[in-house]
Amino acid sequence: MKLQLYNDLSGNLEPFEPLEPGHVKFYTCGPTVYDYFHIGNARPFIVFDVLRRYLESKGLEVSFIQNFTDIDDKMIQRAEQMGITVRELAEKFISAYYEDADSLGIKRATYNPRATDEIASIIGLIQTLVDKGHAYPADGDVYFEVDTFPQYGKLSKQSLDDLRSGARVEVDERKRAPLDFALWKAQKPGEPAWESPWGMGRPGWHIECSAMAHHHLGDTIDIHGGGSDLMFPHHENEIAQSEAANGKLFARFWIHNEYLMIDREKMSKSIGNFFTVREVRAKYAAPVIRLFMLSAHYRSPINFSPETLDQAAHAHDRLRNGWAEIEFAMKTRPCDAVPCEPDAELREELRDALGLFDKCMQEDFNTAGAIGAVFDVIRATNVSLGHPGGIDYEIVKEAADFLRMVDEVMGIIQIGAGDRGDAETEEIESLIAEREDARRGKNFARSDEIRNILNERGIILEDTPQGTRWKRAQDGGK
Ligand code: AMP
Numbered sequence: 001m002k003l004q005l006y007n008d009l010s011g012n013l014e015p016f017e018p019l020e021p022g023h024v025k026f027y028t029c030g031p032t033v034y035d036y037f038h039i040g041n042a043r044p045f046i047v048f049d050v051l052r053r054y055l056e057s058k059g060l061e062v063s064f065i066q067n068f069t070d071i072d073d074k075m076i077q078r079a080e081q082m083g084i085t086v087r088e089l090a091e092k093f094i095s096a097y098y099e100d101a102d103s104l105g106i107k108r109a110t111y112n113p114r115a116t117d118e119i120a121s122i123i124g125l126i127q128t129l130v131d132k133g134h135a136y137p138a139d140g141d142v143y144f145e146v147d148t149f150p151q152y153g154k155l156s157k158q159s160l161d162d163l164r165s166g167a168r169v170e171v172d173e174r175k176r177a178p179l180d181f182a183l184w185k186a187q188k189p190g191e192p193a194w195e196s197p198w199g200m201g202r203p204g205w206h207i208e209c210s211a212m213a214h215h216h217l218g219d220t221i222d223i224h225g226g227g228s229d230l231m232f233p234h235h236e237n238e239i240a241q242s243e244a245a246n247g248k249l250f251a252r253f254w255i256h257n258e259y260l261m262i263d264r265e266k267m268s269k270s271i272g273n274f275f276t277v278r279e280v281r282a283k284y285a286a287p288v289i290r291l292f293m294l295s296a297h298y299r300s301p302i303n304f305s306p307e308t309l310d311q312a313a314h315a316h317d318r319l320r321n322g323w324a325e326i327e328f329a330m331k332t333r334p335c336d337a338v339p340c341e342p343d344a345e346l347r348e349e350l351r352d353a354l355g356l357f358d359k360c361m362q363e364d365f366n367t368a369g370a371i372g373a374v375f376d377v378i379r380a381t382n383v384s385l386g387h388p389g390g391i392d393y394e395i396v397k398e399a400a401d402f403l404r405m406v407d408e409v410m411g412i413i414q415i416g417a418g419d420r421g422d423a424e425t426e427e428i429e430s431l432i433a434e435r436e437d438a439r440r441g442k443n444f445a446r447s448d449e450i451r452n453i454l455n456e457r458g459i460i461l462e463d464t465p466q467g468t469r470w471k472r473a474q475d476g477g478k
């Protein structure tokens with residue numbers, strides 16, 4: 001594989017190979033589980049899901065770790081507002097996360113560690129940093145001393161001097177310098193707390209990712225992902241903690257997705273301009289949302305609006321109907337029934353499109369370009385199927401295999417799953433079978449009735465010499 005990824009650490013496009021042959025260690029920062037996640041949060045989840053699946057489609061094993069932040073200020077405040085414990089709050093929104101992520105077709109991580117289950121490794125890491133002189137306790141807190149890590153700023157391309165002069169002068173007397181950040185926070189009255197060498201307290205936010213990545217993936221990971229808002233200070237702090245403690249490079253490739261925007265602003269909880277995944281899923285099917293997310297390069301902003309979602313719904317209709325046509329032809333026009341001619345034009349177009357798909361995916365994961373190649377395949381194959389007579393079965397099958405692979409990686413067609421659930425597809429097909437029986441028995445009243453029932457549900461029937469096929473009217477693809 002010749003995958004090139006833009007590495008924010010080097011600022012360059014670099015060839016990607018895992019350190020350990022055949023095995024990719026991939027860590028990505030997950031949600032703080034104090035609320036339902038919104039469609040902006042879904043962008044990194046979908047983008048990294050597709051990158052992971054693409055690596056897997058190339059035969060690589062991927063250990064994919066995404067954490068749940070289940071203890072921090074927001075968790076504590078929200079639990080108090082709701083009159084439940086922090087643990088109950090976490091349980092509620094971890095379940096909701098799985099429901100929503102599953103509903104978007106996001107493959108489950110190899111493992112989702114929770115901060116509160118990893119307290120021992122977090123304390124161990126903080127102790128190492130204290131022992132090595134990179135961290136100091138103060139009044140039950142523990143701080144990382146940024147001055148002891150001269151490369152601080154290497155990811156976000158800021159020098160320590162600039163950072164120092166730009167830092168707010170804090171009144172916090174426990175810190176030796178304003179840039180120092182908390183690794184451990186002493187317990188405040190009523191807060192959940194764990195025993196530690198520095199007294200009762202809880203971890204700071206940044207330390208959990210360093211501890212979990214080390215615990216589940218080892219000293220050096222291949223890819224670390226997250227939204228671009230996490231680059232500073234969160235990811236910079238992860239690097240400082242991990243590299244100061246282990247003396248090894250923490251992550252070889254750092255990749256950050258740009259924001260999902262709404263009305264030219266970042267979609268965010270704090271601004272309040274967000275739609276939850278639940279709200280968006282009530283209107284649009286998973287492959288439509290995925291198609292929308294993948295229609296822009298992950299390092300460019302993407303605009304969320306009814307128009308952009310509707311465009312994705314139309315694109316999905318074209319994919320779905322194009323696929324249905326191919327599937328139907330393969331079932332009804334095999335070479336042994338009708339003479340087949342090799343279709344030289346289709347063969348050439350398909351070869352080009354397949355090459356283009358991989359080329360785009362391998363050039364820093366250009367999903368938008370790759371989706372263009374998928375449409376090329378659908379278009380060329382459908383033109384070929386329009387010719388009378390038998391089909392060039394071998395090459396049509398190759399197109400179908402390619403589309404199945406695309407669907408496995410991107411989840412944008414939803415082959416085989418039925419678009420609104422299996423049950424509905426089965427029901428449609430059983431009504432069509434009943435209508436065919438009625439027609440054979442010359443019961444045209446019943447056959448017209450079934451056609452009307454289906455029409456009302458947005459299902460269009462087409463009677464062909466090979467039998468009846470159906471497609472959905474263009475309706476937003478819900
Ligand atoms: P949070 O729960 O806010 O920590 O966010 C979880 C993930 O979603 C992080 O990787 C964030 O960078 C990312 N994120 C939050 N808002 C957006 C947005 N509007 N567009 C893209 N990514 C986002």
Ligand code: ZN
Pocket residue numbers: 028029030209234238
């Ligand atoms: Zn993190």
